[in-house]
Amino acid sequence: MRIPVVDIRGMALMPCTPAKARHLLKSGNARPKRNKLGLFYVQLSYEQEPDNQSLVAGVDPGSKFEGLSVVGTKDTVLNLMVEAPDHVKGAVQTRRTMRRARRQRKWRRPKRFHNRLNRMQRIPPSTRSRWEAKARIVAHLRTILPFTDVVVEDVQAVTRKGKGGTWNGSFSPVQVGKEHLYRLLRAMGLTLHLREGWQTKELREQHGLKKTKSKSKQSFESHAVDSWVLAASISGAEHPTCTRLWYMVPAILHRRQLHRLQASKGGVRKPYGGTRSLGVKRGTLVEHKKYGRCTVGGVDRKRNTISLHEYRTNTRLTQAAKVETCRVLTWLSWRSWLLRGKRTSSKGKGSHSS
Numbered sequence: 001m002r003i004p005v006v007d008i009r010g011m012a013l014m015p016c017t018p019a020k021a022r023h024l025l026k027s028g029n030a031r032p033k034r035n036k037l038g039l040f041y042v043q044l045s046y047e048q049e050p051d052n053q054s055l056v057a058g059v060d061p062g063s064k065f066e067g068l069s070v071v072g073t074k075d076t077v078l079n080l081m082v083e084a085p086d087h088v089k090g091a092v093q094t095r096r097t098m099r100r101a102r103r104q105r106k107w108r109r110p111k112r113f114h115n116r117l118n119r120m121q122r123i124p125p126s127t128r129s130r131w132e133a134k135a136r137i138v139a140h141l142r143t144i145l146p147f148t149d150v151v152v153e154d155v156q157a158v159t160r161k162g163k164g165g166t167w168n169g170s171f172s173p174v175q176v177g178k179e180h181l182y183r184l185l186r187a188m189g190l191t192l193h194l195r196e197g198w199q200t201k202e203l204r205e206q207h208g209l210k211k212t213k214s215k216s217k218q219s220f221e222s223h224a225v226d227s228w229v230l231a232a233s234i235s236g237a238e239h240p241t242c243t244r245l246w247y248m249v250p251a252i253l254h255r256r257q258l259h260r261l262q263a264s265k266g267g268v269r270k271p272y273g274g275t276r277s278l279g280v281k282r283g284t285l286v287e288h289k290k291y292g293r294c295t296v297g298g299v300d301r302k303r304n305t306i307s308l309h310e311y312r313t314n315t316r317l318t319q320a321a322k323v324e325t326c327r328v329l330t331w332l333s334w335r336s337w338l339l340r341g342k343r344t345s346s347k348g349k350g351s352h353s354s
Contacts, residue, residue, distance in 0.1 A: 001242050002077040004041035004144035005030075007048040012146040014052050015077050016042075034285075034329075037137065037248065038336035039078075041144045055147035058231030059134060060200075060223050061155055061178070065215055067223030068137060070145055071231035076241045077145065079224040082248045082334075085133050089126040091255075098261070123180055124173055131177035133250065135184040136333070142188065150185055151230040154178070154194040195230055203229035207239060218339055220245055248336040249314075251283040274299075277306040278323050283333075286326040291317045295335070296326070312337055 002015035016024075021042050024030035030042040053072060060067035068080040102108050138150060157172035185192050195203075204211060207229055212221040220228075220243035228240055259269035275282055277299035284296045288308060297307035300319055307319045308326075312335065 001244055002075060004039070004077075005044065006041065006144055007044045008046055010043075010143070011048075011050060012052075012142070012144055013044075013048055013050050015145065034332075035140055035144055036331070036333040037140045038285075038332045038334055039141075039144070039246065050146065052146040054149075054235055055145060056231040056235040057138060057141065057145075057147045057150045058227035058229070059138070059150060059152045060226040060230065061131075061134065061153060061181075062215070062223060063130075065223055066134065067225070067227035068134075068141075069224055069227040069231050070141065070147055071228060071235045071237050071240075073236050074238075074241070076228065076237070076243075078141070078246070079220060079228065079240075079242070079244065080137070080246050080248055080336075081218060081223055082133075082137065083250060085129050085250050085252070086126075087252055088129040092125050094261070123176055127173040127177040128180070131181045132184070134181055135188075137248075138185065138190075139188060140333075142190075147190075149191045149193060149234050151193040151195060151234055152178075152181070152185070153200055153226065153230060154196050156196065193234055195233065200226050200229060203233055207232070209240075218245065218247055245339045246336050247339055248334045250334050251332060253282055271301075278304065280306065280323060280326070280328065281331050284331045285311070285329045287329055288321065288326055291321075293329070295332075311335060 001018060003018055003021040004015050005013045005021075007013060021030070024042055024044070025032060029046070030044050032040065033043050034040055055070055055072050055077065058067075058069045058071065062084060064084055064086070066082045066084055068078075068082065070077040141147075155174055155178055157174040182192060182194075204225065209225050209229065210221060211225050212219065215222060220240070224243075224245055231237075232240075253275050254273045256273040256275070258271070260272040263269045277296055280286075280296050282296050282298070285293060286296060286308070287293055291308055293311055294308040294317055295311060295314070297309045297316060298319075299306050303320065305320045305322060306326075308317045308321045309315060310317055314335070
């Protein structure tokens with residue numbers, strides 16, 4: 001594997017080997033850090049003029065799982081398997097149901113301003129969240145890795161014959177979403193390359209790589225193999241030098257609501273949601289004396305305590321933790337960890353191996 005390196009100014013340099021990173025840390029010339037993706041990198045304690053080689057990022061889009069790779073001319077720098085966010089559609093439906101229910105009540109607050117989106121060009125919320133998540137990951141990777149090109153598999157939506165030449169242009173959320181992604185990548189200053197599905201298959205056969213049929217399998221052969229061959233088609237790498245995989249899960253924040261949708265015993269509706277728990281942002285990685293490294297969850301306002309969750313599985317560990325007993329490390333937009341060895345096929349999202 002290769003470890004990302006940035007200098008004291010935050011400028012991305014060429015990644016180094018783990019042995020070189022350990023030497024820099026022991027000598028005091030660097031310090032360990034993590035970015036918002038949860039990926040480990042080292043920051044030098046001095047300025048360094050970049051002497052970067054060619055690095056290319058490959059993106060294999062998917063509806064449930066996605067693959068991303070960063071490949072150089074010879075070495076494989078990074079392989080990612082990411083869970084695509086799919087909670088937005090249900091959240092929007094719930095919000096719509098509650099809004100319509102408020103309209104039927106006798107007393108309700110009238111609108112303060114006209115915020116309707118009729119006759120305005122917009123992207124559906126679920127489509128926008130999935131495709132913008134890919135762009136955010138690429139943007140975070142670019143802060144620690146100096147790649148200049150990105151290769152994306154151009155997903156082809158099912159079309160049919162229609163009158164005129166514009167009917168098939170924007171009828172599908174896939175078509176609208178991928179065009180939005182391409183605009184975001186070009187706005188970052190990246191050189192965008194597109195490959196179709198049949199070209200990805202030919203690239204796998206040229207490199208002698210096989211892809212598993214199990215989409216949820218936590219292995220290099222599920223999604224990262226496609227992103228690797230896409231990146232290698234531009235960088236010129238001959239074979240993957242590392243097939244180890246980082247698995248990433250997006251952090252989901254429950255937005256603040258007036259109260260819970262379902263009342264508890266006695267007809268009491270408790271307050272629900274929010275992005276902060278006693279001043280600490282939810283999803284923050286903290287160090288606890290008893291539970292080790294875990295993430296911050298909800299808050300108990302009566303006892304003035306917060307809940308802690310296990311880092312990988314998001315299982316709740318306790319609801320009675322004091323803020324004073326937690327040492328804040330960093331806030332993460334994604335929870336990520338390095339998979340060790342080969343993984344067996346999981347049942348889908350949420351069943352993460354330890």
